[in-house]
Amino acid sequence: MPLFPRPAAAAKQRAGAPTSGAPRPGRHGRTRKAGAVAAAVAAVMALSACGGGAAPQNADGTVELRFSWWGGDKRAQLTQEAIKQFEAENPKIKIKPEFGDWSGYWDKLATQVAANDAPDIIQMDEKYITEYSSRGALLDLSKYDIDTSKLDEAALNAGKGEKGLTGIAAGINAATILANPKVFEAAGVPLPNDSKWTWEDFGRIAAEITAKSPKGTYGAAAYGTDEASLGVWLRQNGKSLYTSDGKLGFEPGDIAEWWAFLKKLSQDKAVPSASEVVEAEAAPLDQSGLATGKNGMAFWWSNQAPALEKASGGDLKILRFPTKTGSAADAELWYKASQFWSASSRTKHPQETAKFINFLTNNVKAGEALLADRGVYPNSDVRAAIQSKLTPADVKVVNFIDQIKNELGEAPAPPPKGAGAIQEIIKRYTSEVLFERLSPEDAGKKATDEMKSAISK
Numbered sequence: 001m002p003l004f005p006r007p008a009a010a011a012k013q014r015a016g017a018p019t020s021g022a023p024r025p026g027r028h029g030r031t032r033k034a035g036a037v038a039a040a041v042a043a044v045m046a047l048s049a050c051g052g053g054a055a056p057q058n059a060d061g062t063v064e065l066r067f068s069w070w071g072g073d074k075r076a077q078l079t080q081e082a083i084k085q086f087e088a089e090n091p092k093i094k095i096k097p098e099f100g101d102w103s104g105y106w107d108k109l110a111t112q113v114a115a116n117d118a119p120d121i122i123q124m125d126e127k128y129i130t131e132y133s134s135r136g137a138l139l140d141l142s143k144y145d146i147d148t149s150k151l152d153e154a155a156l157n158a159g160k161g162e163k164g165l166t167g168i169a170a171g172i173n174a175a176t177i178l179a180n181p182k183v184f185e186a187a188g189v190p191l192p193n194d195s196k197w198t199w200e201d202f203g204r205i206a207a208e209i210t211a212k213s214p215k216g217t218y219g220a221a222a223y224g225t226d227e228a229s230l231g232v233w234l235r236q237n238g239k240s241l242y243t244s245d246g247k248l249g250f251e252p253g254d255i256a257e258w259w260a261f262l263k264k265l266s267q268d269k270a271v272p273s274a275s276e277v278v279e280a281e282a283a284p285l286d287q288s289g290l291a292t293g294k295n296g297m298a299f300w301w302s303n304q305a306p307a308l309e310k311a312s313g314g315d316l317k318i319l320r321f322p323t324k325t326g327s328a329a330d331a332e333l334w335y336k337a338s339q340f341w342s343a344s345s346r347t348k349h350p351q352e353t354a355k356f357i358n359f360l361t362n363n364v365k366a367g368e369a370l371l372a373d374r375g376v377y378p379n380s381d382v383r384a385a386i387q388s389k390l391t392p393a394d395v396k397v398v399n400f401i402d403q404i405k406n407e408l409g410e411a412p413a414p415p416p417k418g419a420g421a422i423q424e425i426i427k428r429y430t431s432e433v434l435f436e437r438l439s440p441e442d443a444g445k446k447a448t449d450e451m452k453s454a455i456s457k
Helices: 012-016 038-045 073-089 102-114 126-134 153-157 181-187 199-211 228-236 252-267 274-281 302-312 350-362 364-370 380-389 392-403 419-434 440-455
Strands: 063-070 093-100 121-124 168-173 175-179 218-220 295-301 317-319 336-343
Touching: 063 073, 063 102, 063 350, 073 093, 073 350, 073 364, 093 102, 093 350, 121 126, 121 350, 126 336, 126 419, 153 168, 168 302, 168 350, 168 392, 175 181, 175 228, 175 302, 181 199, 181 295, 199 218, 199 252, 199 295, 228 252, 228 295, 252 419, 252 440, 274 419, 295 302, 302 392, 317 392, 336 350, 350 364, 364 380, 380 392, 419 440
Parallel strands: 063 093, 063 121, 218 295
Antiparallel strands: 121 336, 168 336, 175 295, 175 317
């Protein structure tokens, strides 16, 4: 049985996109599979859920903390600046950075945790926080002096579980549809009113753009390679991806309807063909259909809009998801923690580790260094203080996050253990449906069986 998730290597771009904080809806190339660290079973299962005891300091009284994160060069530069600001205020605490791209991050972390050599501070993802927390690998941060009073409640709760508060949101974002106005203009199709549009409107508009555009340009990219767009669809239909007790919150027929609509989009040429969808999955961000003007719309997380806008060379429009009713109040979006600040339960310096996480969460100097790289800053005071320093593209994202605040649905249940395998299952059966190797109904039955098995281990 797998001990910790160890994803397979992913596309190079997706591993280190500087503004990428979370998997994006609809075009997610990060495949994940669970793998075993068999030789380290005893070490992993011996992990305690409490922090390490007193540890010897260096001769000069300084403490060194290891801090790991994934991301590209820009993220490394911004994070190093935050470290510099923290060390200036806390000269007796030194932060040793350890970073790399997404594709190797989880393999390395699984090995480190299994060997009792985990970093003190760990950038954690929503998909895996329950997996690591439930096995006692993460520190309960509620026992330490970290101010959470200015954090969005839903984002704060996302880091809570049976083992306590094991993650503090590093940023928040939302599932969106990004639109390229140049594609709309070239096709002579007006941008939709995203406060009123339906899924039928989405399909009609996308098909119209395709029909009025040069060959190879489509109204929208296909969804179906991730959990986020499925999660929105299910929520709009009174279901959920997961339940609070760690089970699937939907039936085979629910996901079959989602695939049936995607199949109709494909038949109407509103989205690319099956082979083109597979090809698009391998494209780096700056060569994605939205960035190159080959797609009028695409499913992305809000914090990825600035990088896409830069790649496209023009303004992009952030849109709410369509709804069944035509009312934005029924979109059932939510604030997602783009990543978390977590800590190893085996750290020998829990107080100092918590002090650094508190700095990253609540200090304006940290906010001025990190800006919106990991999503919209979750601390409302810091967010207001740094807004004047943000780029126009980042301000656009902040404004969207604020705009939908009163339209949000209830926060979804966190992914259970084993949820890291779900995306690959979704992606694989989406391909089966698009290539017409399986009907949506058959895919729904097979996929849900595999999902249930993945999260029940």
